[in-house]
Amino acid sequence: MTNETKESPELKKPEKNQSLWTTEEAGNIKSVYGCEMLVENGSLQDVSAVDVPTDAYIITYAIDDQVKYDLTRGTKKKRRK
Numbered sequence: 001m002t003n004e005t006k007e008s009p010e011l012k013k014p015e016k017n018q019s020l021w022t023t024e025e026a027g028n029i030k031s032v033y034g035c036e037m038l039v040e041n042g043s044l045q046d047v048s049a050v051d052v053p054t055d056a057y058i059i060t061y062a063i064d065d066q067v068k069y070d071l072t073r074g075t076k077k078k079r080r081k
Contacts, residue, residue: 020068030075039071047071 047058047069059070
């Protein structure tokens with residue numbers, strides 16, 4: 001009887017997306033741009049999920065020939081009577 005050990009496939013941790021905003025910029029997004037960032041530098045699957053708010057917008061841009069996706073949502077506007 002031989003004692004063979006099968007190596008289990010190495011589990012890779014999901015890659016953490018690098019933030020493209022500085023801490024100061026991220027804190028000022030709502031006041032400067034009038035929106036909130038729901039997903040930053042996510043995959044197309046992340047920003048196209050069915051559980052995201054219906055009033056959210058997908059922002060697509062390219063940096064160093066790589067396509068990036070953000071999911072943003074505008075601030076609420078008060079209705080005038």
